[in-house]
Amino acid sequence: MKEVKEQRILLVEDDLISGFIAEQVLKNSEFAGSYDWVKNGQDARDWIVNNEVEFVLLDLSMPVMDGFDVLESIKDHPKTKALKVIILTSSNRPSDKTRCLDYPCVKAYIEKPLSDEKFNSILHQLRSE
Numbered sequence: 001m002k003e004v005k006e007q008r009i010l011l012v013e014d015d016l017i018s019g020f021i022a023e024q025v026l027k028n029s030e031f032a033g034s035y036d037w038v039k040n041g042q043d044a045r046d047w048i049v050n051n052e053v054e055f056v057l058l059d060l061s062m063p064v065m066d067g068f069d070v071l072e073s074i075k076d077h078p079k080t081k082a083l084k085v086i087i088l089t090s091s092n093r094p095s096d097k098t099r100c101l102d103y104p105c106v107k108a109y110i111e112k113p114l115s116d117e118k119f120n121s122i123l124h125q126l127r128s129e
Helices: 016-028 041-050 067-074 094-101 116-127
Strands: 008-012 034-038 055-058 084-089 106-111
Touching (some): 008 016, 016 034, 016 116, 067 084, 067 094, 084 094, 084 116
Parallel strands (some): 055 084, 084 106
16 A cells, blocks of 8 residues: 655744734645644754655745745755745735745745635645646
8 A cells, every 4th residue: 555645834934923823724724734833944944854844834034044045045955846835925025926936846925814715725726736
């Protein structure tokens, strides 16, 4: 029998309220895996290169390393070839969206707050790729 690998999400969010909302969405969503939460970009980068993860919900504005720094630091890492990053941000600047979507691992750009509908829609889209 083929072993089914559990899907994992890494939530990268420094704001406790936004993180709490995202946690509730993850718990109530159609996502059937586990998640971990880190609160800055450096911890995110370290977690991504040292663990198995399929999806990353990545905030752009964070201490230590911002979301763009995280994307730049993982772009050529072999463990990130199949990684699917969902940007979760309060930024509505078109230039931020364009810049993020230049990274092949970025599959979606969501403006906060995260909702069940937004997340489940993106999840369906990513699973069908």
